[in-house]
Amino acid sequence: xxxxxILEILSELxxxxxxxxxxxxxxxSVINQLVLAKPEAxxxxxxxxxxxxxxxxxxxxxxxxxxxxxxxxxINFSFMxxxxxxxxxxxxxxxxxxxxxxxxxxxxxxLANQRQSSSxxxxxxxxxxxxxxxxxxxxxxxxxxxxxxKKYLQNAQSISYGYGGGIAEKxxxxxxxxxxxxxxxxxxxxxxxxxxxxxxxxxxxxxxxxDRVSQTNAQVIGIDEPDIVKTDGKNLYVSxxxxxxxxxxxxxxxxxxxGSGSTPGIMPPYRQPEQSTAVISALPPEALKKIGKIDQxxxxxxxxxxLVIFTYDSVYxxxxxxxxxxxxxxxxxYENNNQFSTARLYNGNVYLVTQSYANxxxxxxxxxxxxxxxKISIPCTSIxxxxxxxxxxxxxxxxxxxxxxxAVKNQLSFIGSSGQSVVYMSENNLYLTYTYxxxxxKIAFDFxxxxxxxxxxxxxxxxxxxxxxxxxxxxAKMVEFQQIFQKYLSSLDQDAQTKLQxxxxxxxxxxxxxxxxxxxxxxxxxxxxxxxxxxxxxxVPGTLLNQFSLDEYNGNLRVAVNISTQGIGGLGGWGNxxxxxxxxxxxxxxxxxxxxxxxxxxxxxxxVRFIEGQGYVVTFKQTDPFYVLDLADPKNPSQKGELxxxxxxxxxxxxxxxxxxxxxxxxxxxxxxxFDVSNPSNPQEVDKYQLxxxxxxxxxxxHAFLQDQKHGVFFLPGGNSGYIxxxxxDKLVLKKAVSQIQAQRAVYINDAMYIVGxxxxxxxxxxxxxxxxxxxx
Amino acid sequence: MGGWFVLGYVATKSDNYIMEQELELVLxxxxxxxxxxxxxxxxxxxxxxxxxxYRTHHKQTAEDLTSQVFFKxxxxxxxxxxxxxxxxxxxxxxxxxxxxxFYRSNHNTEDIETVWDLAxxxxxxxxxxxxxxxxxxxxxxxxxxxxxxxxxxxxLWDGLxxxxxxxxxxxxxxxxxxxxxxxxxxxxxxxPAALVLLFLIKMIKL
Numbered sequence: 001x002x003x004x005x006i007l008e009i010l011s012e013l014x015x016x017x018x019x020x021x022x023x024x025x026x027x028x029s030v031i032n033q034l035v036l037a038k039p040e041a042x043x044x045x046x047x048x049x050x051x052x053x054x055x056x057x058x059x060x061x062x063x064x065x066x067x068x069x070x071x072x073x074x075i076n077f078s079f080m081x082x083x084x085x086x087x088x089x090x091x092x093x094x095x096x097x098x099x100x101x102x103x104x105x106x107x108x109x110x111l112a113n114q115r116q117s118s119s120x121x122x123x124x125x126x127x128x129x130x131x132x133x134x135x136x137x138x139x140x141x142x143x144x145x146x147x148x149x150k151k152y153l154q155n156a157q158s159i160s161y162g163y164g165g166g167i168a169e170k171x172x173x174x175x176x177x178x179x180x181x182x183x184x185x186x187x188x189x190x191x192x193x194x195x196x197x198x199x200x201x202x203x204x205x206x207x208x209x210x211d212r213v214s215q216t217n218a219q220v221i222g223i224d225e226p227d228i229v230k231t232d233g234k235n236l237y238v239s240x241x242x243x244x245x246x247x248x249x250x251x252x253x254x255x256x257x258x259g260s261g262s263t264p265g266i267m268p269p270y271r272q273p274e275q276s277t278a279v280i281s282a283l284p285p286e287a288l289k290k291i292g293k294i295d296q297x298x299x300x301x302x303x304x305x306x307l308v309i310f311t312y313d314s315v316y317x318x319x320x321x322x323x324x325x326x327x328x329x330x331x332x333x334y335e336n337n338n339q340f341s342t343a344r345l346y347n348g349n350v351y352l353v354t355q356s357y358a359n360x361x362x363x364x365x366x367x368x369x370x371x372x373x374x375k376i377s378i379p380c381t382s383i384x385x386x387x388x389x390x391x392x393x394x395x396x397x398x399x400x401x402x403x404x405x406x407a408v409k410n411q412l413s414f415i416g417s418s419g420q421s422v423v424y425m426s427e428n429n430l431y432l433t434y435t436y437x438x439x440x441x442k443i444a445f446d447f448x449x450x451x452x453x454x455x456x457x458x459x460x461x462x463x464x465x466x467x468x469x470x471x472x473x474x475x476a477k478m479v480e481f482q483q484i485f486q487k488y489l490s491s492l493d494q495d496a497q498t499k500l501q502x503x504x505x506x507x508x509x510x511x512x513x514x515x516x517x518x519x520x521x522x523x524x525x526x527x528x529x530x531x532x533x534x535x536x537x538x539x540v541p542g543t544l545l546n547q548f549s550l551d552e553y554n555g556n557l558r559v560a561v562n563i564s565t566q567g568i569g570g571l572g573g574w575g576n577x578x579x580x581x582x583x584x585x586x587x588x589x590x591x592x593x594x595x596x597x598x599x600x601x602x603x604x605x606x607x608v609r610f611i612e613g614q615g616y617v618v619t620f621k622q623t624d625p626f627y628v629l630d631l632a633d634p635k636n637p638s639q640k641g642e643l644x645x646x647x648x649x650x651x652x653x654x655x656x657x658x659x660x661x662x663x664x665x666x667x668x669x670x671x672x673x674x675f676d677v678s679n680p681s682n683p684q685e686v687d688k689y690q691l692x693x694x695x696x697x698x699x700x701x702x703h704a705f706l707q708d709q710k711h712g713v714f715f716l717p718g719g720n721s722g723y724i725x726x727x728x729x730d731k732l733v734l735k736k737a738v739s740q741i742q743a744q745r746a747v748y749i750n751d752a753m754y755i756v757g758x759x760x761x762x763x764x765x766x767x768x769x770x771x772x773x774x775x776x777x
Numbered sequence: 778m779g780g781w782f783v784l785g786y787v788a789t790k791s792d793n794y795i796m797e798q799e800l801e802l803v804l805x806x807x808x809x810x811x812x813x814x815x816x817x818x819x820x821x822x823x824x825x826x827x828x829x830x831y832r833t834h835h836k837q838t839a840e841d842l843t844s845q846v847f848f849k850x851x852x853x854x855x856x857x858x859x860x861x862x863x864x865x866x867x868x869x870x871x872x873x874x875x876x877x878x879f880y881r882s883n884h885n886t887e888d889i890e891t892v893w894d895l896a897x898x899x900x901x902x903x904x905x906x907x908x909x910x911x912x913x914x915x916x917x918x919x920x921x922x923x924x925x926x927x928x929x930x931x932x933l934w935d936g937l938x939x940x941x942x943x944x945x946x947x948x949x950x951x952x953x954x955x956x957x958x959x960x961x962x963x964x965x966x967x968x969p970a971a972l973v974l975l976f977l978i979k980m981i982k983l
Binding site for chain 2: 005009012013016017020023026027030031034035038039041042043044047048051052054055056058059312313337339357417435436437720
């Protein structure tokens with residue numbers, strides 16, 4: 001990859017999102033590192049010519065026409081020498097040095113401008129760790145006008161440091177009030193051990209004839225999550241997203257699998273990819289039938305007569321009253337670089353969250369969506385923002401949609417930082433998170449001023465300190481910092497540079513031990529469902545694993561985070577020996593009320609599940625410590641028990657009271673563990689089963705898992721097959737394996753379980769575990 | 778400014794020229810003149826080998842699969858439809874499927890991502906030096922999903938255009954671009970702040 005190609009990549013990025021230009025140096029360095037990490041693929045010339053000869057033989061034996069070897073391989077087009085591989089390495093190396101300082105001139109100019117008007121920035125002066133910035137309650141509020149919005153974003157480009165959370169003013173949002181958002185009335189204790197209710201409480205079509213219909217395995221009972229297979233109890237909707245596209249059908253492969261046991265020579269047939277969703281009549285199970293088709297594909301939600309499909313750039317509502325002829329009822333398109341973040345279905349409303357990068361060129365009102373080609377706008381005065389300006393601005397928008405019309409019932413936007421975002425919805429609140437970093441120059445200054453004291457002389461430190469106080473973007477500061485540092489380095493001789501390098505490496509390790517919780521944060525925004533307003537904001541150190549890292553219980557939010565000290569590719573670093581995992585309990589105002597720190601030091605979180613007053617955390621390095629946390633008293637959470645077993649679980653599912661299933665891996669194979677947590681201080685693995693499979697989607701995506709409590713079984717896909725296990729009497733017993741269908745999901749209707757694969761649907765009778773129906777897709 | 782414009786124009790023209798030449802070769806092969814297949818081999822052998830190597834990290838495997846890809850392509854070249862996409866995309870698809878097939882038959886999974894799972898005790902055989910450097914990278918890629926990884930590697934390692942990537946993965950071109958941009962952003966923002974200091978150390982070493 002040469003400079004020209006990198007420039008091409010950058011210009012493609014800017015075309016997509018001009019605001020990325022602001023972060024060119026960083027993006028360049030990411031690209032450089034990824035390119036540097038590319039393994040060297042040495043194309044053995046001897047192999048190349050042998051293969052040529054093989055092909056030559058083949059052509060010779062199949063073609064009757066005359067030809068010569070030189071004709072076959074040695075006719076040169078001028079363009080064939082276009083790429084010169086030999087020099088690639090040199091170019092890349094040069095780029096790492098050059099690329100890091102790219103855009104420097106522009107930044108310097110900006111810096112010069114800023115200097116003239118810069119004011120001392122008190123927050124930036126605070127030391128890391130003792131920093132009040134992260135802890136200070138700073139309110140979020142809405143913009144008063146378009147001018148204020150514009151000004152804020154302009155500031156965000158130039159001012160940057162950490163910010164805290166606070167309580168929002170509750171104001172009446174625009175749009176019609178949301179009705180019917182009362183709390184869930186199901187008995188809490190019951191629901192937690194009934195992850196898949198036998199009823200279909202208000203979510204599916206009321207006319208469903210089935211007594212029992214499964215739902216997608218969601219985090220919170222009664223709050224549905226989009227997935228690729230849905231059922232209303234009569235029909236299955238299958239949106240196949242796994243087909244590997246290919247332009248041909250069956251290909252004989254002469255060289256394949258020689259000596260292996262399988263049929264040589266024939267590759268499995270590849271189907272022409274189809275962007276569509278199949279409608280399949282599910283009843284009776286013996287007579288599965290494809291009855292309809294929808295020309296869109298993606299995750300789905302179903303509510304009454306509407307099937308909602310989330311494609312990569314749009315949301316479609318299809319009327320499925322007549323499932324043989326679904327008709328498009330509405331279409332929402334993401335506008336202005338908005339991207340799908342997540343969606344939920346609850347109490348007859350679809351909750352949709354989108355995100356987009358923002359920059360000061362983005363006008364407000366925002367227009368994140370269009371419904372049936374007319375733009376939906378969010379006025380400037382409905383956008384929340386932290387009072388303290390932030391950098392790396394990303395706009396998150398949340399909507400309440402009417403599933404039957406697509407109409408937006410309520411909406412809000414808020415400004416957060418770009419970064420990994422996790423969304424969790426409880427019966428009362430929608431929680432959105434994003435990660436952000438402490439200002440890098442602030443950290444650098446703090447490092448040289450504390451653990452790294454003496455590494456750079458006082459005058460250099462003073463310059464860094466001064467730089468740190470400027471009210472300019474962290475990006476501009478970083479460029480300037482690099483220059484200060486580089487200048488100092490070049491004043492040293494080789495010996496001194498080597499010494500400095502070692503000193504820095506050494507001291508950084510010390511520094512990180514102390515400050516590992518001061519570098520990266522997760523911001524949390526809480527949106528009350530009843531009036532759809534931001535009701536609180538807060539932050540915790542570290543990053544979240546996934547939506548299961550968040551859980552609301554008795555008004556408190558429990559958050560499991562990983563504090564990483566791990567380097568990224570090519571950077572090396574100090575390994576992960578100092579990494580830690582913490583659980584925080586935040587009050588309704590999202591202020592920390594209790595915490596458990598340092599679970600599994602040197603390890604990282606593989607799975608989390610909070611169940612009422614307890615929390616279960618699996619961390620992993622070599623063995624799998626399964627931690628039981630007592631969170632009954634939010635102010636005094638504690639680690640109750642710990643169990644060390646081989647392998648790890650990456651999904652935890654409460655099967656029954658005091659019984660948790662862990663799905664994960666041991667020695668590279670899928671492992672199921674059944675934990676007895678009746679005695680929290682002494683959790684036990686009462687049974688385990690190692691599947692002869694290398695991978696199951698259920699380990700990474702809870703939607704692939706299905707529990708049927710009535711029959712005491714659960715389903716998970718593994719490799720190409722689907723597996724149904726019984727968990728009765730604390731024994732994991734494999735009841736049925738459905739092989740060779742590339743199983744993805746399962747649903748049940750009455751006493752029939754439908755295993756949905758990419759190629760087939762197989763129905764098994766849950767009483768006999770016999771196959772009773774089958775349909776090719 | 779003017780210079781850039783001219784440069785861009787020339788580049789576009791020569792790209793088209795290459796594509797036309799390539800298509801002519803393909804059409805000749807489809808017409809039964811298979812001797813022209815050798816030139817297609819010359820054009821793509823190294824690229825396809827690289828594509829497979831980045832996904833298997835094992836020389837022997839990559840060579841076996843590269844052979845398969847070209848034999849398959851030779852056998853099935855008449856089924857290639859140039860109205861549906863570029864020849865290169867077709868070839869890369871065969872390569873992608875061969876890799877999937879390799880994992881399916883040898884490791885009971887069609888998950889190419891197995892190759893990144895270096896912690897697994899039963900990980901596929903791979904070249905020792907690559908295994909070492911991949912260990913660092915896999916940490917980096919851990920947080921990314923299948924598509925994000927694939928698009929990142931196709932663009933940055935295989936040097937494929939978004940048009941080609943879109944054709945190979947059967948996704949929209951703008952979707953691929955957006956995913957790529959967001960993946961880079963994700964990596965960038967996931968970078969812990971203090972690592973920048975280490976980056977500086979790295980810089981001194983270079």
